[in-house]
Amino acid sequence: MRDAETVTFGGSALDRAAELRGEPDLLERARRDGAGQSVLLWRGKPLVRAGTLGRLARLPLDHPVLADSGIKGLLLGREDDGSLVFVHDLSGWWNPPDVIEAELNQFRDATEQRHPDLPQTLVFAELRRIMTRLSPRDAELAAIAKGLTGWHAIHGFCARCGAPSRIVQAGWQRHCDACGGQHFPRTDPVVIMLILHGNSVLMGRSPGWPEGMYSLLAGFIEPGETIEAAVRREVFEESGIRVGDVQYLASQPWVFPASLMLGCIGEALSDAITIDPLEIEHAMWVPREEIAAAFAGQHPTLAPARPGAIAHFLLRNWLADTMD
Incomplete structure (x- = not known):
């Protein structure tokens, strides 16, 4: 991209x-x-x-x-x-x-x-x-x-032995004098997906979000899992949608608190939504024209993803046909 x-x-x-x-x-x-x-x-x-x-x-x-x-x-x-x-x-x-x-x-x-x-x-x-x-x-x-x-x-204490650790390497490492453990700042990989079906994109919302706000589905990558597999698993778990081809697009550090968002685009193989209420509050297919109206502030009920977030970035590029 x-x-x-x-x-x-x-x-x-x-x-x-x-x-x-x-x-x-x-x-x-x-x-x-x-x-x-x-x-x-x-x-x-x-x-x-x-x-x-x-x-x-x-x-x-x-x-x-x-x-x-x-x-x-x-x-x-x-x-x-x-x-x-x-x-x-x-x-x-x-x-x-x-x-x-x-x-x-x-x-x-x-x-x-x-x-x-x-x-x-x-x-x-x-x-x-x-x-x-x-x-x-x-x-x-x-x-x-x-x-x-x-x-x-x-992370003030060693994860290996529990003793206090100290800052070294100008802040980029912690050292445990008790057991010699070395600890480094962590980043958690998260997939966030622009899932398309024809002219529509799959959008969802979590409980507690501002009224009308929807974003792209997202979820943490599990140990031993590829980016592509994580996209397919997370989308199916949250919405019941099966996904075929998946491609990586862009990434964004998201330090709230410690994620790296891996933006992807995927092709939906089905369109019948069955949400997991423990994962998300609602999901729906939104046509391109309605996303454009939401970005322009002209949609009566739909609010776009937060400006600055990678979901907003991906949707904006999708609307502009600048995904390649």
């Missing part, structure tokens, strides 16, 4: 500077030399410029607020000008008094948080809400930062 790398969170060609990860004093040297900056997270929400929310904030490495972060100095990569970009996470110590926990990081979290020690022109905002406003580079940095800090937040 020729436009595959224009998907949100991909295509900025960030240099991850992996050869620098083994240098233990990298953060201190970058701070001393003024050769780097840091992005900042709070509970997975990146710090961005208030107002348009379209620019990822970068702080100098000697900014006082960075000293109080729990997870600090993880290397994200190297900018085109040679400067290094790190991430610091304030989730562990800063707790705004007006936060409503139930709203945070939900499907439509519109809350913004301002840190008292930072300019009030900067806010923490939910990444899915702002992802299409960010530049490709800012979006990629924010996704890496969220995924990496999120993994460390729940």
Whole structure:
């Protein structure tokens, strides 16, 4: 698919500077030399410029607020000008008094948080809400930062022996001194499918989604399973539809919390839908004309997949006949 790398969170060609990860004093040297900056997270929400929310904030490495972060100095990569970009996470110590926990990081979290020690022109905002406003580079940095800090937040102990592990390799590995175990950030592969039958596409919705919102079917790949087999299994489990030919189209890192979405197109061999209510709430065949109306905001009941998500990306390319 020729436009595959224009998907949100991909295509900025960030240099991850992996050869620098083994240098233990990298953060201190970058701070001393003024050769780097840091992005900042709070509970997975990146710090961005208030107002348009379209620019990822970068702080100098000697900014006082960075000293109080729990997870600090993880290397994200190297900018085109040679400067290094790190991430610091304030989730562990800063707790705004007006936060409503139930709203945070939900499907439509519109809350913004301002840190008292930072300019009030900067806010923490939910990444899915702002992802299409960010530049490709800012979006990629924010996704890496969220995924990496999120993994460390729940992997503080060795999975082999249970002892505390420590961060090494500039954040890209954890080491257990007790048993020697080495642990690396994980990514869970997920297939998401544009399943076609004639001029229609198979759409489904999960419980709790906003009213009228439908998306493409998706599911995790199981151990020992190919991408193609996962597409066929997931579609049949969720909708009862048998799928024949399957082709890979594009991928998207989806750090909510740790998935790699593998976009595929498949040919339906049947059209009778029988949903599994434990998997999805509803599924239906939607003609191309109705998808076009939904994208234009003119459909009376159907809302398209979230802009920025690979489902929206695949559907848009299908409508434009740019799948090859």
